[in-house]
Amino acid sequence: MQEIWNTVREGLGWLLAFFYSIVPNTGISIIMLTVLVRLILFPLTAKQAKSMIAMQKAQPEIKKIQAKYKNSKDPQSRQKLNEELMGFYKQNSINPLGGCLPLLAQMPVFIALYQTLTNIQNFIPVNSKMFDDICNAKTAEACTNPTLDFFGMDLTQSASSAPGGFLAKLPYFILVGLVIITSYLQQRQTMRTQTQANAQMQMIGKVMPVVFGFIAISMPAGVTLYFFTSNLWQLGQQEVVYRRYHVPAGVGKGVIEAKSAEVDKSKNGGKAAREAGSSGDDAANPPADGKSAKGDSTNRRRNNRKRKR
Numbered sequence: 001m002q003e004i005w006n007t008v009r010e011g012l013g014w015l016l017a018f019f020y021s022i023v024p025n026t027g028i029s030i031i032m033l034t035v036l037v038r039l040i041l042f043p044l045t046a047k048q049a050k051s052m053i054a055m056q057k058a059q060p061e062i063k064k065i066q067a068k069y070k071n072s073k074d075p076q077s078r079q080k081l082n083e084e085l086m087g088f089y090k091q092n093s094i095n096p097l098g099g100c101l102p103l104l105a106q107m108p109v110f111i112a113l114y115q116t117l118t119n120i121q122n123f124i125p126v127n128s129k130m131f132d133d134i135c136n137a138k139t140a141e142a143c144t145n146p147t148l149d150f151f152g153m154d155l156t157q158s159a160s161s162a163p164g165g166f167l168a169k170l171p172y173f174i175l176v177g178l179v180i181i182t183s184y185l186q187q188r189q190t191m192r193t194q195t196q197a198n199a200q201m202q203m204i205g206k207v208m209p210v211v212f213g214f215i216a217i218s219m220p221a222g223v224t225l226y227f228f229t230s231n232l233w234q235l236g237q238q239e240v241v242y243r244r245y246h247v248p249a250g251v252g253k254g255v256i257e258a259k260s261a262e263v264d265k266s267k268n269g270g271k272a273a274r275e276a277g278s279s280g281d282d283a284a285n286p287p288a289d290g291k292s293a294k295g296d297s298t299n300r301r302r303n304n305r306k307r308k309r
Contacts, residue, residue: 190205
């Protein structure tokens with residue numbers, strides 16, 4: 001397992017060195033690495049975004065199902081609720097855990113990049129231009145203090161451990177602030193597409209960017225740069241997917257609820273049609289005693305004429 005993990009880290013080091021050979025800038029190399037990873041994960045993240053939209057549109061119907069079992073606390077009712085929800089998700093091609101998949105898929109990259117940047121001299125090719133520029137040595141053992149300069153930062157240092165005073169640390173904290181801002185914009189973007197307000201999700205949307213900020217403070221600036229670039233990519237990708245697949249809330253309560261309403265309407269319409277048909281038959285075929293009543297009236301008029309004569 002350790003050999004596989006070493007291969008992953010060496011692969012990241014090789015990619016960083018390759019991108020550095022194209023654009024000799026360590027920060028740009030990390031940005032290009034981020035774009036490559038997001039391109040690879042694009043089918044997964046696009047599917048996740050569409051699944052999230054479908055889940056938001058389905059909220060009215062999901063709440064109807066939950067309301068059926070609201071007052072039922074026994075295990076059998078809870079099991080029936082779960083079975084009905086899972087059947088509903090399957091019928092409408094919804095993955096309730098789809099939102100976690102892109103983040104989980106990126107976790108190995110986060111961890112590997114963190115470890116690679118911490119000891120980068122051990123994972124990039126010794127004969128690469130990047131190794132020569134950041135180490136100025138012939139072997140990894142002789143490279144004792146590699147530096148990855150980018151906008152006044154050493155990307156191997158974190159905002160909390162960077163040396164120097166306030167001005168020296170300022171670029172690191174600006175980068176952390178950009179991570180918080182882009183994370184908040186992502187949450188706002190997601191909330192914008194919801195058909196119904198969810199107080200819990202709104203609270204999570206306010207708290208999570210701050211949590212990401214605290215995590216970024218202790219991460220090497222190179223990982224924070226990866227995080228920031230990934231957030232920018234996600235903002236653009238979600239905007240494209242939402243514009244293409246999302247139905248605005250004002251148009252209706254959602255495609256799924258509309259389908260359910262159409263089914264109910266067809267059932268009620270069929271019943272009404274049968275009742276109308278029955279009424280039409282009664283009107284078109286009056287009872288037979290109507291004819292006998294008409295005959296009695298004619299006989300009475302004849303008898304009255306005979307008496308007058």
